[in-house]
Amino acid sequence: MLETARYEAGRRVRGSVVLSIAVSCYSGFIIWYFTVLEGVAIEDVFEDLPPALLEAFGVQDLATIEGFLGAQIYNFVWLLGLGLYFAYVAGGTIANDIESERMDLLLSFPISRSRLIAEKCLSLFVPLVVVNVVVGTVIYLFASFVGESIDPLHLLLVHLLSLPYLLVCVGIGLVCSVVADRAAIAERAAVGVVFVLYLVESVVGGADEYDWIQYFSPTHYYEPTPLLIDGTYDLIDSGILLVSFVGLLLLSQILFHRRDI
Structure with missing residues (x-):
């Protein structure tokens, strides 16, 4: 049982470790940089920016370590x-x-x-879980080491609730993978779709006349900065993301069934 999932998961261990180390190093640098900027009015740098850009950058209470991490790490890296x-x-x-x-x-x-796609998708939980566990732990420990306090429950929720969002990105990639004839095309198409959806929420969604379009973007349903600062979240949003992922997974299976290999 699950032989394909185990084999594919084993192939992803090395990449998961490298990714976790890279993001952890960047996170450590950002935490150190925050201590260097102590006493500097960071928010003054952003005060002239339009509200839409402030929302896109996740700028909220940069004087705190939670707000700084939300803007510098979670709204871009995650x-x-x-x-x-x-x-x-x-x-x-x-x-x-x-x-x-x-x-x-x-x-x-x-x-x-259908089972082949499901097991290949299941193998992607290795990097999903590893990067969240490792980076979350590193951020908490390093912040404590430099004398900053982060609510562990808020940090846990940030990483836990990021899984449905990242799964939607996986679902988009799977649909592109079964449609495209070449791997390079599928990979670029998946990246392009996720990037456009990010822009839709961050830029276009800020305009009143196009406010409705933001509901098509998965980033609308996961906001890490307020979650990290005060633990604000809505489980309905996570539910919408999970349903979207299941729908994309089923769509990829249907399209793969109809495809002539």
Whole structure:
């Protein structure tokens, strides 16, 4: 059972470790930089920016470590950086095997196409869990080391509730992976879709006449800065993201069933 998932998960361990180390190092630098800026009116730098850009940058109470981390790490590294990363990785899951003709061998075994996609998707939980656990732990410990206090429950919620958002990015990548003929096209398409959706929420969604369009972006349903500062969250938003992920996963399975390999 789950032989494909175990095999694919094993292949992702090294990349998960490298990703976690890279994000942890950047997070450590940001925390150190916050201590260097102590006493500096950071918010004055952003006061002339339009409200839409302030919202896009996640600028909220930069005088606190929570607000600074929200703007410098979670609104870019998590929302944009990791969103693009998981969309890109998921975009190559099926398309790579089709392009290399490895898919013919996989489908010769007693495994359905739906199960194959599900198990490949399941293997992506390795980097999803590893990066959240490792980076979250590093941020909390390093902040404590430099004398800053972060509510551990708020930090836990930031990482836990990021999973539904990142899963939606994975779902977008899977749909692109079963549609495109080449892995490079699928990966770029997935990255492009996630990036456009990020811009839709961050820029276009700030205009009153286009306010409705923000509901199509997954970033609308995950706001890490207020969650990190005061623990504000809505489980309905997480539920919407999970339903969206399931819908994208089912769509990728349907499209893969209809595709001629």
